[in-house]
Amino acid sequence: MPEYLAPGVYVEEVDRGPQPIEGVSTTTTGMVGVTKKGPTDGLPVLVTSFADFRRKFGGYFDFGPSFLAHRYLPLAVDGFFTNGGKRLYIKRVVGTGAGSSTVTAQGGLVTRLDKDMTEFNKVTLKTLRNIDSTTALTFIMKKDGVVDIESRTILKYDPATREVTLSASLSKAYEAAYTIVKTSHSRPNTFAIKAANEGSWGDGIDIRVQHESSARAKVVKHVAGSNVIQLTSTAGFYNGAWVEIDDGIIKKYGKVASKDGSSVTLAASVLSAIPVNAMVTVCEFGIFVSYEGVTEAFSGLTLENIPGHYYGDIINNSSKLITIAAISANTDPLYYPSGDDGLRIILSGGSDGSAPVAADYKGDDGGPGARTGLQALQDIDDISIIAVPGIADQAVQDAMIAQCSNLKYRFAILDPKPKTGNQTPDLTDVQTQRGQFDTKYAALYYPRLMVRDPLCRENVEIPVPPSGHMAGIYARTDIERGVHKAPANEVVRGISGLELTLTKAEQEVLNPPPNHINVIRDFRGYGRSYRVWGARCITSESSWKYINVRRLFIFIEKSIERGTQWVVFEPNDHHTWARVRQSVENFLVTVWRDGGLQGRKVGDAFYVKCDETTMTQTDIDNGKLIMEIGIAPVKPAEFVIFRIGQWTAGSNVEEV
Numbered sequence: 001m002p003e004y005l006a007p008g009v010y011v012e013e014v015d016r017g018p019q020p021i022e023g024v025s026t027t028t029t030g031m032v033g034v035t036k037k038g039p040t041d042g043l044p045v046l047v048t049s050f051a052d053f054r055r056k057f058g059g060y061f062d063f064g065p066s067f068l069a070h071r072y073l074p075l076a077v078d079g080f081f082t083n084g085g086k087r088l089y090i091k092r093v094v095g096t097g098a099g100s101s102t103v104t105a106q107g108g109l110v111t112r113l114d115k116d117m118t119e120f121n122k123v124t125l126k127t128l129r130n131i132d133s134t135t136a137l138t139f140i141m142k143k144d145g146v147v148d149i150e151s152r153t154i155l156k157y158d159p160a161t162r163e164v165t166l167s168a169s170l171s172k173a174y175e176a177a178y179t180i181v182k183t184s185h186s187r188p189n190t191f192a193i194k195a196a197n198e199g200s201w202g203d204g205i206d207i208r209v210q211h212e213s214s215a216r217a218k219v220v221k222h223v224a225g226s227n228v229i230q231l232t233s234t235a236g237f238y239n240g241a242w243v244e245i246d247d248g249i250i251k252k253y254g255k256v257a258s259k260d261g262s263s264v265t266l267a268a269s270v271l272s273a274i275p276v277n278a279m280v281t282v283c284e285f286g287i288f289v290s291y292e293g294v295t296e297a298f299s300g301l302t303l304e305n306i307p308g309h310y311y312g313d314i315i316n317n318s319s320k321l322i323t324i325a326a327i328s329a330n331t332d333p334l335y336y337p338s339g340d341d342g343l344r345i346i347l348s349g350g351s352d353g354s355a356p357v358a359a360d361y362k363g364d365d366g367g368p369g370a371r372t373g374l375q376a377l378q379d380i381d382d383i384s385i386i387a388v389p390g391i392a393d394q395a396v397q398d399a400m401i402a403q404c405s406n407l408k409y410r411f412a413i414l415d416p417k418p419k420t421g422n423q424t425p426d427l428t429d430v431q432t433q434r435g436q437f438d439t440k441y442a443a444l445y446y447p448r449l450m451v452r453d454p455l456c457r458e459n460v461e462i463p464v465p466p467s468g469h470m471a472g473i474y475a476r477t478d479i480e481r482g483v484h485k486a487p488a489n490e491v492v493r494g495i496s497g498l499e500l501t502l503t504k505a506e507q508e509v510l511n512p513p514p515n516h517i518n519v520i521r522d523f524r525g526y527g528r529s530y531r532v533w534g535a536r537c538i539t540s541e542s543s544w545k546y547i548n549v550r551r552l553f554i555f556i557e558k559s560i561e562r563g564t565q566w567v568v569f570e571p572n573d574h575h576t577w578a579r580v581r582q583s584v585e586n587f588l589v590t591v592w593r594d595g596g597l598q599g600r601k602v603g604d605a606f607y608v609k610c611d612e613t614t615m616t617q618t619d620i621d622n623g624k625l626i627m628e629i630g631i632a633p634v635k636p637a638e639f640v641i642f643r644i645g646q647w648t649a650g651s652n653v654e655e656v
Helices: 050-057 065-070 073-082 201-204 311-318 358-362 373-379 394-405 427-434 469-482 502-508 548-564 575-593 617-621
Strands: 028-034 045-047 088-092 101-108 110-112 122-124 137-143 148-159 163-166 181-184 190-196 206-212 217-222 228-230 242-246 250-259 263-266 278-282 284-291 294-301 321-324 385-386 410-413 442-446 449-452 461-464 518-522 530-531 606-609 628-631 646-648 650-653
Touching: 028 073, 028 373, 028 469, 045 050, 050 073, 073 088, 073 449, 073 461, 073 469, 088 373, 148 250, 163 217, 190 201, 201 373, 206 294, 284 311, 294 311, 311 321, 311 530, 358 373, 358 394, 385 394, 394 410, 394 427, 410 469, 410 548, 410 606, 427 442, 442 469, 502 518, 548 628, 575 606, 575 628
Parallel strands: 028 088, 028 385, 385 410, 410 442, 442 518
Antiparallel strands: 045 088, 101 190, 110 181, 122 163, 137 148, 137 181, 148 163, 190 321, 206 284, 217 228, 217 278, 228 263, 242 250, 242 278, 250 263, 284 294, 449 461, 518 530, 606 628, 646 650
16 A cells, blocks of 8 residues: 655556456467578577578578488478468577588788789789788789799888889789789788588688778877877777888887877887878778678777777677687787788588488477477467478477477477378378377378479479468468468468379368368369368367367467466455456457357357356465356358258258
8 A cells, every 4th residue: 555654645546447468479480490501509580581581591402312301491481471471480400410611710911913013023912901121922823724823022112002012023924813912921820710500501601801991190290219109180099909000111010008189109119210101000800791692791800809899799799690719819910810802711611411300300408598499499489380391200290299288379280291202192191190199289281282493493393391381371361360260261372283182082081080181172173273171180079170279279378378467466356356357358359259259249159257156265375366268169161061952832842
């Protein structure tokens, strides 16, 4: 109760009415499988379109014959979004031996000729960073399978034109398009670049590293032996930055300790006087990473651990393509990794490993955020549909069913198991597979669908599992009609055919008990395309045989569970009972009005009890508030029967 300690007027907010219950999403799907790339650790990743999936996990792939049965996830994702899916969580699976592509970056300078040579003793370079009169250059020209290599020392150079005069002439004129130039500076390894995650995809990452500078200024004044240099401007200079001091003959390097106005103080003194107009440049580098049209640019980097510039933090916190690990403590700018336009670093050594086994798909429970495979889907509470496209191993499908049964709030879509060699399963095969399960939390679809092979230039069709397309149809039906509508008599979009065309007589074997196998039928002869022609769970419980009934209860139960959290620790008395009862009744009225419950009036659709008849004093003493809810779900009109007969005045003939 509020305290009233002094005279005055007090205004209080009182919440006496029922708390509204909002319906939860029933369309969010989780899938597990092999992808071209993407994270293997952490939580499942949300994708909202096939283009988004390609960016995060790569597109279609061909890892060889051993992966033929494991290549279906991208096809299923495409089918999911084509058929109306909106939100999909992906958990990547890899087999034993999968590894990331790597390369080790080196320091020192690698550059190119800015233009073709016209004199054998003069060259114009793209950059003079780390180059002065004490430097030797090595020219490497690769053209038409022939490699020419020569080294020369520098006689002099012009900072303005970047023209270098060599101490001796080269034997030929080197061409800019085919030549790289290396300096004589030692080149210790500075850091290791690694693809962000496992797979041969990383070998296709393209990296360019080049020198950059965020600031440069000319020297106004410097006294020999002093560590203070007055500049034309200190904009862009910062504490900890390495700077290059170029007087046109020798280059020197120092680290900025502080700056004050137009002056910078170096960490150590520069013994000889720096002439006026010598150029002082902040030493930085940039890394540019590309993969299949996606480019990441990281500029203003340093090896020094300077906030906002340290290469390790910037790249590892931002890049989706690479990670970087330091392997050297030397932060001298001479050792900065570097290159120039046209130079590329290519990663290598990535491996897709061996094909995953059932245990990889089932995954391990390493705790929140560290689960793998199917186990990881438990970390995303919003998921209501799960699938492992193309994997019909009994152990994996058992794990799917167990997860749905344990969590209560999700439903599994199972794929038919192909014969050895990916051959078409027949009716006996799919009935045998169905006989392995008895659950109201899963449905099995048959046959597989035919789509054009996206990796084949010719018009070749391949069979794909139906689970991805079906998850999209579930989502489409929920959005357009509601979860109470059976996801059947719906067109399957994005397919060219069915692996097997079933007749009505054959479906009469698969549809009724004990099978409850949902068939996808070819109705093109009636102008109705390919349609889902079944809506049953693989259960022996007749009251739960329809998918929409099971999923409607999932929707109602999850919505009530989330929407009544406010009740916990409220006083367990008739005031609270009335409020929570009203909240649930208001929600169920909405479900009824949307067509999810039977009955011409509300009283025929549901009932809600929460009073002394649903709980004893012992229950109350033990902290239990018990509500009893009964609902009458709508059932699908699976068998539509028209009784037609002849009628004439005074008599009729009936045909039934």
